[in-house]
Amino acid sequence: MDRFEKRAIALALSLVLMFFGLIVYAAKGLQADLPTCLPYKREIKQGAFQEIGPNRYQVDVVAFMWGFDMGQINTIRIPRGAIVDFYVTSRDVMHGYHIDKTLVNLMAIPGAITYSRVKFDRPGEYQIICHEYCGLGHQNMAGKVIVE
Amino acid sequence: MQAVPVKGATRFIILSELIIPFILLILGVLLGLYQALARAGIIKSADLFGINYYQGLTLHGVINAVVFTTFFAVAFGNAIMLHQLKRPLKEGVQWVSWVLMVGGTLMAAWAMLTGRATVLYTFYLPMVAHWTFYVGATLLLIGSILPYFFDWIPNTLAWRRENPNAKLPLAVLGNLVNFTLWFLIILPLATTVLFQMLPLSLGLIKEANVLLSRTLFWFFGHALVYFWLIPSYIMLYTMLPKLVGGKLYSDSAARLAFLLFLLFSIPVGLHHQYTEGGLSSGWKLWHAFLTFMVALPSFITAFTVAASLEHGARLNGAQGLFGWMGKLPYWSHEGDKWLFAYLISGLILFLFGGITGIVNASYNLNLIVHNTAWIVGHFHTTVGGLVTLSFLGMTLFMVAKLRGVDIKAKSLALAAPYLWMVGFVIFEIALSVTGLQGAPRRSNLGISYLDPASGELLYRPDWLFWSHVGALGGVIAVIGFLAYMVSLFGTLFAKPVKQPEIDFPMSEALHEQTTPLVTNLRPWVTATLLLIAISYTYPVYESMTRGIVANAPGYQSEGNNLVPQQALQQQSKLP
Numbered sequence: 026m027d028r029f030e031k032r033a034i035a036l037a038l039s040l041v042l043m044f045f046g047l048i049v050y051a052a053k054g055l056q057a058d059l060p061t062c063l064p065y066k067r068e069i070k071q072g073a074f075q076e077i078g079p080n081r082y083q084v085d086v087v088a089f090m091w092g093f094d095m096g097q098i099n100t101i102r103i104p105r106g107a108i109v110d111f112y113v114t115s116r117d118v119m120h121g122y123h124i125d126k127t128l129v130n131l132m133a134i135p136g137a138i139t140y141s142r143v144k145f146d147r148p149g150e151y152q153i154i155c156h157e158y159c160g161l162g163h164q165n166m167a168g169k170v171i172v173e
Numbered sequence: 174m175q176a177v178p179v180k181g182a183t184r185f186i187i188l189s190e191l192i193i194p195f196i197l198l199i200l201g202v203l204l205g206l207y208q209a210l211a212r213a214g215i216i217k218s219a220d221l222f223g224i225n226y227y228q229g230l231t232l233h234g235v236i237n238a239v240v241f242t243t244f245f246a247v248a249f250g251n252a253i254m255l256h257q258l259k260r261p262l263k264e265g266v267q268w269v270s271w272v273l274m275v276g277g278t279l280m281a282a283w284a285m286l287t288g289r290a291t292v293l294y295t296f297y298l299p300m301v302a303h304w305t306f307y308v309g310a311t312l313l314l315i316g317s318i319l320p321y322f323f324d325w326i327p328n329t330l331a332w333r334r335e336n337p338n339a340k341l342p343l344a345v346l347g348n349l350v351n352f353t354l355w356f357l358i359i360l361p362l363a364t365t366v367l368f369q370m371l372p373l374s375l376g377l378i379k380e381a382n383v384l385l386s387r388t389l390f391w392f393f394g395h396a397l398v399y400f401w402l403i404p405s406y407i408m409l410y411t412m413l414p415k416l417v418g419g420k421l422y423s424d425s426a427a428r429l430a431f432l433l434f435l436l437f438s439i440p441v442g443l444h445h446q447y448t449e450g451g452l453s454s455g456w457k458l459w460h461a462f463l464t465f466m467v468a469l470p471s472f473i474t475a476f477t478v479a480a481s482l483e484h485g486a487r488l489n490g491a492q493g494l495f496g497w498m499g500k501l502p503y504w505s506h507e508g509d510k511w512l513f514a515y516l517i518s519g520l521i522l523f524l525f526g527g528i529t530g531i532v533n534a535s536y537n538l539n540l541i542v543h544n545t546a547w548i549v550g551h552f553h554t555t556v557g558g559l560v561t562l563s564f565l566g567m568t569l570f571m572v573a574k575l576r577g578v579d580i581k582a583k584s585l586a587l588a589a590p591y592l593w594m595v596g597f598v599i600f601e602i603a604l605s606v607t608g609l610q611g612a613p614r615r616s617n618l619g620i621s622y623l624d625p626a627s628g629e630l631l632y633r634p635d636w637l638f639w640s641h642v643g644a645l646g647g648v649i650a651v652i653g654f655l656a657y658m659v660s661l662f663g664t665l666f667a668k669p670v671k672q673p674e675i676d677f678p679m680s681e682a683l684h685e686q687t688t689p690l691v692t693n694l695r696p697w698v699t700a701t702l703l704l705i706a707i708s709y710t711y712p713v714y715e716s717m718t719r720g721i722v723a724n725a726p727g728y729q730s731e732g733n734n735l736v737p738q739q740a741l742q743q744q745s746k747l748p
Contacts, residue, residue: 027684030426030476033595037472041465044404048461048536052454057537059447061454062715068722082706090735099630114451118728118735119297119383121544125611132449135299135725137384139450152633156544156613158293159217160728164621167631 057121060131062141067138070113072096086113088120088133093153098116099168105148107172113139121156124170132157145172176676182264184673186271187520188575191246191568193275194241195460201236202654204229209600209647212546212616213640225733226617227291234294235285237312238556240278242401243317245564246355247274249404250348256326256675257342258332263324270319274313276310280305288733293615295394296370298386300735304374307366314359318344321352324411340687343427344679350431351403353698354396357705358439359391373727376742380724384451391442392709399467403557405563406430408516414680416513419485419653424682426477428691430470436701437467447539451720454646454710458538464534465706471527478520484683506583509678514587515566518594522558525601526551536586545642545707546607550601558597562590564659567743571723573664577671581663585590589714592653599647600702604640665668 053060073085074096082103087094094116095101105111113122117132122131124143131139145151153168179187207229210216216386244507255262284290289303296302329345341349369381410427421427443460446452475624486497502510503517529551532538542548573580580586611617612633622633623640728735 026425026429026686026688027423029480030423030684034426034469034473035477036492037469037476038511040472041468044531044535044697045465048538049458052458052537057539057540059454059457059540060718061457062451066719066722087366109337117302121613122231122609123544123613128537128581130540132446134387134449134451135383137449137451137721138725139448144190152611152630154611154613157297157615157617161225161227163615164617165627165631167188167621168632 038128050124053149057128060141062071063138063140066072069112069113069138072098077110078110082107082109084109084111086111086122086133087116088113088122088155088166089116090118090160091155091166093122093155093166095168095170099153100171101144101169102171102173105172108144111140112141115140117122118159119157120159120166121154123154123156125152127151130156134161146172148172176674178672179260180190180673181254182268183251183255183262183718185624185676186250186262186264186267187248188572190244190251190271190274191572193278194244195239195568195661197236199242199277201233201659202651204233205237206647206651208233211616211619211643212623213337214619214637215641217295217619219617219620225288225291227293227615228285228288228733230615232290232295235281235481237561237652238401239293240281240313242556242564243313243561244274244278245568246351246400246404247317247456247587248565249407249564250325250352250521251320251409252675253344253348253677256677257345258328260328260332262320263327265321266319270316272315273312273319273740275316277309277314278314280309282309284309289685289730289733291730291733295390295526297390298365298370298373298383299725299727301370301374301738303730304371307371307374311363311366314363316482318352318356318640321349321356321682323350325349330748340692343421343424343682344677345539346409346428347403347410347431349694350435351400354403354435354438357402357701358393358396358400359744361389365389367470370643373451373738374729374736379457379738380726382717383725384423384449384721387449388442388452388709388716392439392443392713393442395442395739396439398552398556398607399434401560403431403434404432404567405519406474406560408563409474409520410602411680412678413513413516414480414481414485415678416516417482417485417489419481419488419680420683421680422477422480422484424681425687425691426473427682428687429608430477432691432694433470433473433698434467435697436704437469438465439701440705441467441534442709443712444534444536444539447536447691448543450705452712458706458713459532459708461536463704464745468531468534475672481680481683484719489610490650506587509570510585511580511587512566512678513563518590519559519562519581522554522562522594522597524556524597526555529601529605530555540626542608544613545608546604546612550604553604554601555595558594562593568699569657570662571675572661572677575673575713576665576667577669577673578664581661581667581671582660589653589660591655593650594653595647595651596648598655599648599649600643603639603643605648607636607643610636610639613642638732666687 067149122152222295491500
């Protein structure tokens with residue numbers, strides 16, 4: 026193979042390996058990791074909103090056509106600085122659960138649970154958007170996290 | 174390399190495999206325009222001319238990304254094999270393949286057009302379409318793989334026996350790699366379609382494992398994009414250098430790129446499932462790593478293609494470090510050189526597609542863009558960019574050769590890819606911005622987020638500006654498509670002036686020497702199977718055990734609505 030070709034391949038390989046190294050650092054060092062398989066079986070039938078410790082909350086989210094049951098329907102209020110665990114599932118078809126301006130971006134899968142933890146440092150309103158097609162009312166399926 | 178005359182059934186089959194999906198593509202593109210306008214709130218309605226937004230979205234995805242691409246890949250594959258190996262196609266095999274593909278497409282089209290399969294082109298369970306949708310899709314896929322097994326492989330083996338010392342032509346290698354890939358990924362898709370979706374649709378089972386279905390779907394789903402892309406790469410490697418009057422920079426780099434695609438393009442599917450629970454993040458990271466590896470052949474292609482272009486331009490007198498960029502045939506009426514416009518426009522779009530693709534593949538970075546408009550911008554510069562432009566250019570090229578006519582309205586044919594390219598650069602930038610602002614993909618924004626009447630829970634005036642810019646991009650691209658249509662139909666109905674033939678502008682290689690690494694296919698296929706087994710055994714097992722708590726009942730698509738199957742069954746029991 027031509028030597029310029031070899032150099033180009035080596036350069037491309039170093040570039041993608043560097044990107045990959047940064048990703049691993051962000052995931053494991055900075056804790057910006059992806060949802061994983063829960064190490065225990067858990068089934069969620071209904072939405073629930075619980076305070077589980079000082080400024081710690083657990084929200085069970087059941088997505089349905091076309092809204093989010095989080096104990097309350099579509100809107101939850103939490104204090105500023107709260108750390109929130111979201112456990113998301115669906116009662117009917119696939120849905121999405123994306124909280125705008127956060128790294129909470131999850132699929133709601135019937136029969137499975139997707140988990141993510143987030144800390145809300147800034148007060149304000151965070152829109153929750155269903156971003157997976159779920160029938161004719163899909164475009165109206167949204168909610169809100171209000172951080173006070 | 175000389176042209177191969179074609180007539181009779183072979184000519185009809187290849188020609189119709191180009192034209193039939195194109196007729197459907199017209200509908201697909203017009204629906205795309207409706208979606209661009211609806212997403213900007215310029216059209217505020219749930220349907221247009223009786224076609225619901227999501228029904229149209231299903232048609233847009235299935236026609237443009239599955240039907241058009243699959244038909245083209247088969248037609249182009251047939252033409253490449255015929256032209257390169259100089260052995261006649263096996264007409265019996267081709268007819269069976271044709272009937273299955275056309276019949277399957279008609280079945281699925283009926284289901285979609287009557288609102289019985291409004292399930293989008295990913296048809297995720299537990300949404301269930303009418304059984305004709307699944308059977309139609311299956312027939313299309315089976316029909317598309319038949320030429321590979323019963324025509325191309327036997328013909329290649331026969332060619333090998335006759336030319337024991339010759340190197341397999343590069344285009345043939347690319348085509349065989351592509352359909353080897355295609356066969357391997359049809360298997361997991363067929364597993365979920367035949368054992369989960371179809372039985373659920375027919376009422377033979379009541380529930381299915383949704384997570385398993387998704388894992389199997391994406392086992393197929395990402396390699397699918399390379400199945401679209403490899404025909405384009407064949408054109409870039411074997412034809413583009415000739416069009417600029419040069420040679421392919423390196424033959425073995427091209428072979429290596431095709432073989433790396435075979436190796437790395439399948440075990441990467443979890444990068445579509447980053448945001449799903451039930452799958453361990455360690456395996457997602459492994460698939461992310463392999464996704465970066467599959468970027469490698471694209472980097473090789475970028476270098477080899479650019480080097481070939483530079484070499485050709487220098488032969489034509491280009492000077493200086495970047496002078497070659499100005500010496501390329503961007504607007505040439507001479508001979509076949511118009512085809513260059515399609516490939517270069519596609520390449521420019523693919524730059525955007527490659528960069529945004531690396532962002533999408535980047536594990537945690539994906540959390541910011543997953544299922545937002547960003548993704549839509551991305552794939553309109555890959556499958557909607559290089560793939561579509563090279564397929565459209567080659568369709569026009571082959572139609573002209575197969576009918577024995579010259580290209581009609583050549584200036585329009587030349588303007589089309591540039592309009593398309595400019596349109597989709599604008600579209601891509603606009604959708605990237607709205608995606609980062611949080612706008613979801615697959616959503617009729619015009620009647621919700623962009624409608625002031627929808628209330629404060631939904632309304633997002635901050636998305637308005639860039640959504641309008643995106644619509645503008647879509648309109649420009651469609652104008653390009655209309656220009657293309659004038660040229661294509663003019664060429665299709667023009668009076669023949671030559672013998673019908675198949676001919677491609679095939680390049681020679683500048684650096685011809687080959688390493689044994691890239692001439693022997695067997696170790697590559699073995700390594701591919703091994704890597705798939707390593708990467709998918711545990712995620713599939715996890716999808717069936719730890720990751721899932723309960724199976725889910727189906728929701729049937731009925732008049733574009735999704736209705737619980739249980740309710741339907743109870744209804745039908747009433748007197």
